[in-house]
Amino acid sequence: MRKHTLTVTSQRQLTDTVFELELEAPQFEGFTPGQFAFLDLGGSYSLARPFSIADGSKGMCTIVYKRVGAGTEAMTSLQPGAKLTGMLPLGTGFEIYHLSTETRVVLVGGGVGIPPLFALAKVLRGRGIDVCVVIGFATTSERFYEARFVELGCDVRVYTNDGSYGRRGLVIDGVAALLQEDAHDVLYTCGPHGMMKAVQALWKKEGYAALEGRMACGIGACLSCVQPLHDGDSKRICCDGPAFALQEVAL
Numbered sequence: 001m002r003k004h005t006l007t008v009t010s011q012r013q014l015t016d017t018v019f020e021l022e023l024e025a026p027q028f029e030g031f032t033p034g035q036f037a038f039l040d041l042g043g044s045y046s047l048a049r050p051f052s053i054a055d056g057s058k059g060m061c062t063i064v065y066k067r068v069g070a071g072t073e074a075m076t077s078l079q080p081g082a083k084l085t086g087m088l089p090l091g092t093g094f095e096i097y098h099l100s101t102e103t104r105v106v107l108v109g110g111g112v113g114i115p116p117l118f119a120l121a122k123v124l125r126g127r128g129i130d131v132c133v134v135i136g137f138a139t140t141s142e143r144f145y146e147a148r149f150v151e152l153g154c155d156v157r158v159y160t161n162d163g164s165y166g167r168r169g170l171v172i173d174g175v176a177a178l179l180q181e182d183a184h185d186v187l188y189t190c191g192p193h194g195m196m197k198a199v200q201a202l203w204k205k206e207g208y209a210a211l212e213g214r215m216a217c218g219i220g221a222c223l224s225c226v227q228p229l230h231d232g233d234s235k236r237i238c239c240d241g242p243a244f245a246l247q248e249v250a251l
């Protein structure tokens with residue numbers, strides 16, 4: 001982890017509220033999917049904002065963010081050439097080193113939980129592992145990254161709440177269908193809290209979840225991101241996570 005000077009190389013609007021930001025980061029060497037960038041927006045924004053790394057290679061990093069408040073609103077006006085600072089990669093990413101080409105993996109995501117799963121799919125497909133992706137959106141106009149997963153060769157199943165695209169329902173319906181098929185061994189999930197809680201209740205095989213709690217320091221010092229565990233203990237999302245064993249965390 002180190003503080004980087006980042007230069008915006010492109011900003012693309014993916015939906016009404018979701019944007020993709022590409023950053024040049026000369027000292028960035030790479031990351032494990034699930035790790036995040038902690039971007040200092042400067043000006044009146046005293047706290048940095050955490051965003052999962054959606055893609056990245058030596059010297060380049062992509063994040064996908066949703067406009068939800070003042071900080072992300074300000075980010076939408078960043079133009080190519082704009083400079084900002086940030087720490088990356090931070091946190092502990094998904095446990096993936098034990099997977100083999102025999103492992104049948106499923107990724108389950110909703111909303112801006114999808115970007116870290118894209119990073120994960122890219123690494124797993126690069127290792128020759130079959131990946132099924134179950135992603136959900138409220139409606140068809142909110143869809144993003146489906147084509148990117150398809151390009152990687154993933155089996156992609158899209159759910160929309162209103163049935164305007166793909167299968168009608170919630171991603172949890174997709175998880176229930178997967179359990180019927182009994183064709184997958186390991187699940188990774190990221191998305192809204194309620195979605196991950198429902199996934200945790202259904203999926204009792206090996207699984208991992210990346211959490212997106214509020215953060216202040218990003219490096220384990222302030223305890224503002226403490227996540228209770230089922231065993232009564234607790235961990236910090238920023239450094240012990242964001243990725244945890246699915247059944248470990250008390251969602």
Ligand SMILES: Cc1cc2nc3c(=O)[nH]c(=O)nc-3n(C[C@H](O)[C@H](O)[C@H](O)COP(=O)(O)OP(=O)(O)OC[C@H]3O[C@@H](n4cnc5c(N)ncnc54)[C@H](O)[C@@H]3O)c2cc1C
Nearest residue numbers: 049050051052064065066068069070071072112212213242
């Ligand atoms: C490890 C991690 C990874 C993340 N990855 C992404 C990502 O890839 N893409 C993305 O769009 N967002 C991601 N987030 C959430 C993102 O950090 C917040 O949406 C952002 O900080 C909001 O800043 P803001 O100034 O626009 O909103 P604020 O003005 O701070 O808040 C606006 C509204 O958003 C809510 N909010 C703020 N932060 C969060 C949060 N962490 N979780 C849920 N609600 C929140 C607030 O309660 C409030 O209602 C991640 C968070 C964490 C901790």
Ligand code: FES
Nearest residue numbers: 218220222223238
């Ligand atoms: S954000 Fe400070 S300890 Fe996690």
